[in-house]
Amino acid sequence: MKKLLLCGALLFSGLFTQIQAQVTWAGQVASIVYQHCTPCHRPGEIGPMPFTNYQEASAYASMISFTVQTRYMPPWQPDPNYSHLLGERVLSQQEVQTIVDWVQQGAQRGNPAAEPPLPNYPSGSQLGQPDTVISMAQSYLHQGNNTDMYRVFVLPTNLNETKKIKAIEFRAGNKKVVHHAILGIDLTGQGRQRDSLDPGYGYTQFFGFGFTPTEDNWYGWAPGAAAKYFPSNIGKQLPAGADVLVQMHYAPSSLPELDSSSINIFYDRNNQVTRLEQITEISPLNLMNGPFVIPANQVRTFRGRFRVPSEVSLLSIFPHSHLIGTDWKVYAVRPGNDTVNLINIPQWDFNWQGFYYFPRLIRLPANTWIYAEATYDNRASNPNNPNNPPQQITWGEGTTDEMYLCYFGYVPYQAGDENIALSTEDRTGILKLQTKLYPIYPNPARGELNIGFQLNQTADIRLSVVDLRGREVAELRAGKFEPGQHLVPFNSSQLASGTYLVQLNAGGKVETQKLVVE
Numbered sequence: 001m002k003k004l005l006l007c008g009a010l011l012f013s014g015l016f017t018q019i020q021a022q023v024t025w026a027g028q029v030a031s032i033v034y035q036h037c038t039p040c041h042r043p044g045e046i047g048p049m050p051f052t053n054y055q056e057a058s059a060y061a062s063m064i065s066f067t068v069q070t071r072y073m074p075p076w077q078p079d080p081n082y083s084h085l086l087g088e089r090v091l092s093q094q095e096v097q098t099i100v101d102w103v104q105q106g107a108q109r110g111n112p113a114a115e116p117p118l119p120n121y122p123s124g125s126q127l128g129q130p131d132t133v134i135s136m137a138q139s140y141l142h143q144g145n146n147t148d149m150y151r152v153f154v155l156p157t158n159l160n161e162t163k164k165i166k167a168i169e170f171r172a173g174n175k176k177v178v179h180h181a182i183l184g185i186d187l188t189g190q191g192r193q194r195d196s197l198d199p200g201y202g203y204t205q206f207f208g209f210g211f212t213p214t215e216d217n218w219y220g221w222a223p224g225a226a227a228k229y230f231p232s233n234i235g236k237q238l239p240a241g242a243d244v245l246v247q248m249h250y251a252p253s254s255l256p257e258l259d260s261s262s263i264n265i266f267y268d269r270n271n272q273v274t275r276l277e278q279i280t281e282i283s284p285l286n287l288m289n290g291p292f293v294i295p296a297n298q299v300r301t302f303r304g305r306f307r308v309p310s311e312v313s314l315l316s317i318f319p320h321s322h323l324i325g326t327d328w329k330v331y332a333v334r335p336g337n338d339t340v341n342l343i344n345i346p347q348w349d350f351n352w353q354g355f356y357y358f359p360r361l362i363r364l365p366a367n368t369w370i371y372a373e374a375t376y377d378n379r380a381s382n383p384n385n386p387n388n389p390p391q392q393i394t395w396g397e398g399t400t401d402e403m404y405l406c407y408f409g410y411v412p413y414q415a416g417d418e419n420i421a422l423s424t425e426d427r428t429g430i431l432k433l434q435t436k437l438y439p440i441y442p443n444p445a446r447g448e449l450n451i452g453f454q455l456n457q458t459a460d461i462r463l464s465v466v467d468l469r470g471r472e473v474a475e476l477r478a479g480k481f482e483p484g485q486h487l488v489p490f491n492s493s494q495l496a497s498g499t500y501l502v503q504l505n506a507g508g509k510v511e512t513q514k515l516v517v518e
Contacts, residue, residue: 029099030057032091036089037064037073038052038119042121044124065100077352082341082344085357085358086422125169134244134263138260140259148250149249149250150250151203151204152194154202154244162237165238165273166273167265168228168266172261173262178249181247185239185243186209187239190213218236220355229266234277246263277411281405283405287303292404294392301373304372307369308369308370313362313413314332315357317342317407321402327346328372329373332369358422435459435504438454443516444518445515446493448490453486462478463476463478474494476490499517
């Protein structure tokens, strides 16, 4: 009888453990997906399918599990072990395992009432409501003749006064054919003149804008690039009366395709911008082992370098190549042989590019050398090779040509720059944030966790844990907090097992999230 009771107890214990270990969409997975996947996987954004609810995500559960295990998703090309960059889209191993367990257990929904609400994502933008939208005046028809087209469009701003800019967001109208875009600023009127001489909307121009505009590399966009926001007191300038020049590269298409792209502009609403970002580049002119030619059936690594002429503070980096590029590594060597790792992309993917910002300003004294190494695989075994059999490839603006470019954003050095930490939270000057308490993860919890919330303005807050009768059992924070995003560590082990409510009282507005302590 004792053995029977013991076996029964062990069986019950095993079943209880399985129940406790059940991973569900409502309990654990939704908060991960909403934070890391849904910003791109929602209507109007770059993700090919939406993940805005259980039904949508569960339909692709196996694919989600595979892509997070292989680290193909979320898309983040730089190696975080080489250098850290702002906004790293990297899942923790625990988050990956949670998704894997969910799928292996049948991708169950759990209790719908416990699902965290879908965040209030802005529509038509990654950053919120822009101050102005500069759009193409009409659609452009890209011919379906399987050839590349470089077309420059002149977009008037109609500004009566110069504006400081805190963020720029290019919105490709037709992602099937918009290969990349380079934006310039023109006060000379030459862009309008060239447009008037070319039949149709815009004018055809390979290699730049056909003349030297007021600023010839104001902004750039390539597939996968996120909106460009400027951290700290740094930004861009949009002069009164300026035209924005958009050199659009349309990729070859077998069918005619219409495009009408636009640019979201976010002004410096809080008068923060006192320094203007400048751009420089490493190109084939800087190669140490040129010329830039990749023979058929060969793998070539090109090494270039650029000497910094005067002391600067480095902000951002943007490597760029086309289809047969396989990797990038960029680093700086200061006088005295002090090496600074900048970026390493061990598996280049043309579909995911962008300006990457450093966590803090990087001081580079005069006579610092910046080195950029990029490898290209022109063999038949490279599945991205556009030619079969392989052909010799050289520099060019066509999709099947190649490029070796690495752009750098910088400002002239000022004393103390190296102590300035940059932050993704600087976007709070752009985003029209809502005060809210984030969904709690992990939940159920036992041990350490972070409780997150955001404020739309400075407020006196009280963050606490209460039981279901409304009695406070733990005070987490109280006092004045600045606008933006905040994380508060909390050890749930101090609470008895059960269900609680986490409450955020911010200026009289109360937000609540359920917390289950195991």
